[in-house]
Amino acid sequence: MSVLTLASDPQDATALEGAEAHHARLAGALAGRVKMLLTAVDRDPSAAGKLHAGLVAFCDRSLLPHAAAEESALYPTAHRMPEARLLIEGLIGEHRCLTALVDTLRAAPVPADAAADARALQVLFEEHVAKENGLVLPLxxxxxxxxxxxxxxxxxxxxxxxxxxxxxGEGHHTEEGHDMREDQVEEAGGCGGVCGCGGAEEAAEPELDVREVPHALRHATVFGALDAVPVGTAMVLVAPHDPLPLLAQIEQRNPGAFSVEYLERGPEAWRLRLSHR
Known part of the structure; x- marks a missing residue:
């Protein structure tokens, strides 16, 4: 069933598509950061520490404000609809669980302790937005x-x-603000074991394999992972094909910020090192 069939007017059909796309970008960005953290925990504790802090910051700046804005602007209207009341109360409860998971991540003494909670956060958020996309927004x-x-x-x-x-108060853009600007587009030094400066083996670089990532989340997952790569470091991207459209979007999103080096060119996988200049 198309969104035009579901929506009561064309403006709402467009709004529904935009909200679903925004959810995909948030879910992808979260998935990319979690994947980078899980990879780094096994390969380089120093890099994992930075990725852990970056994941918490992303949640504080993007995920939790998004949930709060939904509760203030979207949920009250849906809660007045008898068929949605219990669903909205359940979704508010999930917001509390998301907040508790972020607090647990924040309090984790070392990144390895945060890995399971990070993955749980990702799974809960993806299930949460699936309910919003499939039930609340269409209603x-x-x-x-x-x-x-x-x-x-x-x-x-x-x-x-x-x-x-x-x-x-922070003097730099937040991920949510960056993501909102992307609605108009189409869809750190010292080696620490993850940079492309030659001071570490390639195996120590965080690797993001998107071959099993759902297509709708794939680009957003890469963007989220790249947002977690500090200046002077790199990550390795594994894709099922030559990701030329993705590379064009990365350049459009952050002109000149990343250099690209092909490590493998198919036929089953393309591996690229993306270095943050």
């Missing part, structure tokens, strides 16, 4: 008395205000 889009487009506009205004408030 709102089908209701003639509800403007899903208006609700989502309010939600993104809340996110933008939150981003500006935090950004004024």
């Amino acid at each position: 709102l889009a089908m209701a003639p008395e509800v403007s899903l487009a208006g609700l989502l506009t309010d939600m993104h205004h809340r996110l933008a205000d939150d981003t500006r408030t935090r950004g004024a």
Whole structure:
């Protein structure tokens, strides 16, 4: 069934597609960061420490504000619909579980202790957005008395205000703000064992294998992983084909930020080192 069939008007159909795409970007970004952390825990504890801190920061700046904005702007309207009331209460409970998992990640003394909770966070978030995409958003889009487009506009205004408030004190962009700008597009020094400076073996570089990642999340997963790669370090990407469209999007997203070196060119896998300049 198409979103045009589900939505009560074309604006809500477009809003539904946009919300699903935004969820895919968040889920992909989270998956990329978690995968990088899990890989680094096995290969290089020093790199894992940075990735652990980056994952917590991503959750604080993107995942948790997104959940809070949903509760403020989206959930109250859905909760007034009898067929959605229990579902919304369950989703609010999942928000509390997401927050608790992030707090557990934050308190983990070493990255190895955080690995299981990071994976649990990823699984819960993917299941959570699947319920929103498959149940909550279509219910709102089908209701003639509800403007899903208006609700989502309010939600993104809340996110933008939150981003500006935090950004004024941090002096750099947040992942959520960066992701919101991507809605208009198409879809750190010292070696530490993961850089491309020649001071470490390639095997120590975090590796992201996207061959088993669902296609809808694949590019967002790579973007999330790249966001976790500090300047002066690198990661190895394993893809099922030559990822030329992805490389073009990486360059469009961060012009000149990453250099690309092919390590293997098929036929079953393409391996590329992406170095953050």
